[in-house]
Amino acid sequence: MSTTAETAARGQPRRRMRVDGWRWGGRIFLVFMVLYTALPMIWMLLTSIKSGFAAMQFPPQWWPDQPTLASYQKLLDPQNSVGQDFLRFFWNSLFVSTATTMLSVIVAVPAAYAFSRFTFPGRNFLFFAVLLRNMFPAVIFLVPLFILMRAIGLVNTHGSLILTYLTFGLPLAIWLLKGFYDNIPVQLEQAARIDGATRFQAFILIVMPLSAPGIIATAIYSFIGAWNEYIYAYTFLSKNEQLTLPVGIQRFFSENTTDFPGLMAASFIMSVPVVVLFLVLQRYFVRALTEGAVKH
Amino acid sequence: MTILTGKTGTRGGLRPLLRKIWEHRADYAYVLPAIAVMLIVIAYPIYYTVELSFFNTPPGLQLRDKIFVGVDNYTAILSSEIFWKVTSNTLIWTLASTFIAFVLGFACALALHRDFVGRGVLRAILIIPWVISAVAASYIWKWIYHSDFGIIGAVLVQFGLADRPPNFIDSVSTVLPSLIVVNIWREFPFAMIMMMAGLQTVPDQLLRAAKVDGANAWQRFWHVTFPHLRNVSTVTILLLAVANFNSFIIPWIMTGGGPSNASHIWITHIYELAFGRQRWGVASAYSVLLFLILMMFGYFYVRALSGNERKDGSA
Numbered sequence: 120m121s122t123t124a125e126t127a128a129r130g131q132p133r134r135r136m137r138v139d140g141w142r143w144g145g146r147i148f149l150v151f152m153v154l155y156t157a158l159p160m161i162w163m164l165l166t167s168i169k170s171g172f173a174a175m176q177f178p179p180q181w182w183p184d185q186p187t188l189a190s191y192q193k194l195l196d197p198q199n200s201v202g203q204d205f206l207r208f209f210w211n212s213l214f215v216s217t218a219t220t221m222l223s224v225i226v227a228v229p230a231a232y233a234f235s236r237f238t239f240p241g242r243n244f245l246f247f248a249v250l251l252r253n254m255f256p257a258v259i260f261l262v263p264l265f266i267l268m269r270a271i272g273l274v275n276t277h278g279s280l281i282l283t284y285l286t287f288g289l290p291l292a293i294w295l296l297k298g299f300y301d302n303i304p305v306q307l308e309q310a311a312r313i314d315g316a317t318r319f320q321a322f323i324l325i326v327m328p329l330s331a332p333g334i335i336a337t338a339i340y341s342f343i344g345a346w347n348e349y350i351y352a353y354t355f356l357s358k359n360e361q362l363t364l365p366v367g368i369q370r371f372f373s374e375n376t377t378d379f380p381g382l383m384a385a386s387f388i389m390s391v392p393v394v395v396l397f398l399v400l401q402r403y404f405v406r407a408l409t410e411g412a413v414k415h
Numbered sequence: 416m417t418i419l420t421g422k423t424g425t426r427g428g429l430r431p432l433l434r435k436i437w438e439h440r441a442d443y444a445y446v447l448p449a450i451a452v453m454l455i456v457i458a459y460p461i462y463y464t465v466e467l468s469f470f471n472t473p474p475g476l477q478l479r480d481k482i483f484v485g486v487d488n489y490t491a492i493l494s495s496e497i498f499w500k501v502t503s504n505t506l507i508w509t510l511a512s513t514f515i516a517f518v519l520g521f522a523c524a525l526a527l528h529r530d531f532v533g534r535g536v537l538r539a540i541l542i543i544p545w546v547i548s549a550v551a552a553s554y555i556w557k558w559i560y561h562s563d564f565g566i567i568g569a570v571l572v573q574f575g576l577a578d579r580p581p582n583f584i585d586s587v588s589t590v591l592p593s594l595i596v597v598n599i600w601r602e603f604p605f606a607m608i609m610m611m612a613g614l615q616t617v618p619d620q621l622l623r624a625a626k627v628d629g630a631n632a633w634q635r636f637w638h639v640t641f642p643h644l645r646n647v648s649t650v651t652i653l654l655l656a657v658a659n660f661n662s663f664i665i666p667w668i669m670t671g672g673g674p675s676n677a678s679h680i681w682i683t684h685i686y687e688l689a690f691g692r693q694r695w696g697v698a699s700a701y702s703v704l705l706f707l708i709l710m711m712f713g714y715f716y717v718r719a720l721s722g723n724e725r726k727d728g729s730a
Contacts (some may be wrong), residue, residue, distance in 0.1 A: 139632075141632045141633075142529075143523075145525065146526070147575075148522055148523075148526055149526045149527070149537060151540060152523055152603075153537060153541065155541055155600065156540055156541050156543065156544055157540055158601070159544075159559055159600070160543065160555070160556050161571035162546075162555070162559060162566055163555045163558075164698050166465070166558065174453065175563075176563055177563060177564055177569065177580075178569050178572070178573060179564060179566060179569050205487075207452040210571050225448075226448045226449050226452065226570075227449065229444075229445040229446070229448070230445060230446045230448065230449035230450075232445060233443075233445030233446045234446065234571055237439065237442040238439075239435075239436070239439035239442040239443060239444070240435050240436050240439065241436075250453065255457075255661075255706065255709060257459075257661070257683050258661075258663065258685050258686050258689075258702065259456070259461070259664070259705065259706060260459065261466055261686075261689070261690075261700070262458035262460075262463070262464070262467070262689060262695060262699070263459060263461075263462075263463035263569060264460055266457060266463070267455070279700050282452070282455075285452055286452055286453060286457065288575065289449055289452065289453070293449065299447070302669075308574075316716065320722075327685070343546060346548065347548035347549060347550070349548070349549065349664050350552055350663055350665075350686075353454070355688065360590060361459045361512065362569065364548075365548050365550035368550060368551075368554075369550060369668065372554070379558050379564075382554050382558070383554070383555070386547075386548075386550075386551035386555060387549075387551075389547075389548055390543075390547040390551050392549060393546050393547065393548070394543055394546050396544065397546045401538075401542065404608070405608060405611060405612055407606060408612040411479060
C-alpha cells in the first residue's frame with residue numbers, strides 16, 4: 120500500500136503542504152474493504168487444501184501444516200462417483216448458462232433496437248412492462264411456473280430453466296442495449312440505406328458492430344445470472360443427473376455436512392468460470408453501464 | 416415503417432390509433448419475442464397466484480380440488496404472530512443491507528475514482544463477491560461463522576475477546592446481523608460498479624471550476640458530484656432494495672430461517688409455506704401482499720427511470 124501512496128503522490132504535480140485527510144481516509148477505507156472482501160475467499164482457499172481432520176481443529180491451523188489437493192482430486196476425478204456427479208453438474212451448468220446467454224442476446228437485441236428506434240403505439244408501456252419483471256421475486260412465480268412447465272412437458276428438463284432464466288436476464292439486457300442504440304446516430308443507418316443497404320443489412324453491418332460492448336456486457340450478465348441461479352433449479356429439477364452446480368453442491372453436502380474442505384473446494388471450482396469471465400470482460404461491462412444505462 | 420418519425424400527438428379516437436398500430440405492424444415483430452416470453456412467464460403466473468390466494472389447499476388434496484374460502488387466507492395472515500415477526504425481519508434486512516451496501520459501494524467508487532497504481536487490481540478484487548454464486552458465498556460464510564471451528568470465533572478467542580467461540584448464526588439475537596454482513600459482502604460491489612459508471616459522467620470542468628472558486632473537497636462532492644449522481648443513486652438504491660426484499664439464498668442456505676424464525680424473511684417464509692408445508696393458498700396470499708408492496712417500489716422505479724427518459728428526449 121505504501122508504494123501505491125508514494126507513486127500517487129509523485130504523480131501529482133502540485134505540491135501539497137498539508138496531509139490530505141480525504142485521500143488518507145480513502146486509502147484506509149480501501150484497505151479495510153479489500154480485507155473484508157478478500158479474507159473470506161482466502162480462508163476458503165486455505166480450507167480447501169486442508170485434510171478434513173486438519174480443518175476440524177481448535178485453534179485452527181492458520182496455515183495448513185500439510186497442504187493437500189485431495190479435495191480437488193476427488194471432485195475432478197471422473198473415476199469415482201463424487202467426481203462423476205460433480206463433473207456432470209458442471210457440464211449441466213455450462214450448457215444451461217450458454218444456451219440462456221445465446222438466446223437472451225438473440226431476443227434482446229431486436230427488442231432493444233425497436234424500443235430505441237421506432238415509435239409504435241404502446242412502446243413506453245411495453246418497455247416499462249419488461250423492466251418491471253425485475254421487481255418480482257422468483258418465489259411468486261415458482262408454483263404457477265411449475266404447473267405451466269408440467270403442462271408443456273418441460274419439468275425435469277433443462278429447457279424449463281433456460282426459458283425462465285431468459286426472462287430475468289432480459290430486462291437489464293434490453294435496458295442496457297437500448298441506451299447503446301440511443302447513442303448511435305441514426306444518420307449512419309440512413310447513409311447505409313441510401314447506399315442501397317436494406318434495413319436488415321444496415322442493422323447487421325452498422326449497428327451491431329457499434330453496440331458490441333453492450334452485447335458483450337449483456338452476455339456476461341446473462342451467463343453469470345444463469346450460472347449462479349438456485350431457486351428455480353432447486354424446484355424444477357429432481358433427477359440427480361440433471362442438477363446444476365449450486366443445487367448439486369447443496370444436495371451433495373447436505374449428506375456430508377462435515378466435509379468442509381470438499382465444500383470449499385467445490386465452491387472455489389464453481390466460482391472460477393464466472394470470476395475469470397468477468398475479470399477478462401469487465402471493462403466492457405463497466406463501459407456498457409456507463410454508456411448504456413447511466414449517461415443520459 | 417419510418418425511422419424516428421418523432422412523437423406525434425396522441426389525440427384522435429380509436430380509428431386513428433388502430434391505423435397507427437397497423438402502420439407500425441412490422442415494428443412489433445422486433446419486440447414480439449421478448450413480449451411473448453414475458454407473457455408466458457410473468458402474466459400467467461401472476462394471474463394464477465391471485466386466483467389461488469382465495470382458495471384453501473389442504474395438504475394431501477389435489478390442487479385442482481381446492482376449496483374457495485374468500486379472503487380467509489388474508490385475515491389469517493394479518494392476524495398471525497409470525498407475520499409481524501417476519502415483516503420486521505424483512506424490514507431490518509432490507510433497510511440495513513441496502514443502506515450499508517450503498518454507502519460502502521459509493522465510498523469505494525469515490526476512493527477508486529482517482530487513478531493510482533494498482534487501481535485495476537483493487538477494483539477486480541472488490542467486484543469478485545458480486546460475481547460468485549450466492550450459494551458459494553453462503554457456504555464460505557457458514558464455515559467462517561461455524562460455532563466450533565469458525566475463524567472469527569477462533570480469532571476472538573486468541574485475542575482474549577471471548578472465552579469461547581460465540582454462536583453467530585445459531586443464536587436468536589445475532590443471526591440476523593450476521594446474515595446482513597454476508598449480504599452486504601455480496602452486494603456492495605454492485606453499488607460500486609453503478610456509482611463508478613455514474614462518476615465518469617460528472618464533467619471535469621465543473622469540478623475544476625469549483626476548485627478555482629475555492630470549494631473544498633467536501634463542498635465539491637456535495638454541490639457538484641452528488642447532484643449529478645442523483646439519478647444513478649436512485650436507480651441503484653431501488654435495485655438494491657428490491658433485490659434485498661426478494662433475497663432467498665443466503666438465509667435459506669445458512670439458517671433455513673431459524674433459529675425459531677429469527678432469520679425468516681418474507682421470501683423464505685413463503686417458500687416454506689408453499690413447498691415445505693404445502694399450504695399453497697396461504698403462500699399465494701402472502702405473494703399477493705408482497706406483490707402489492709413491490710408495486711409501490713415499482714412505481715418509484717419507473718419514475719426514476721422515466722426521469723432518465725425525459726432528460727434523454729430533451730437532449
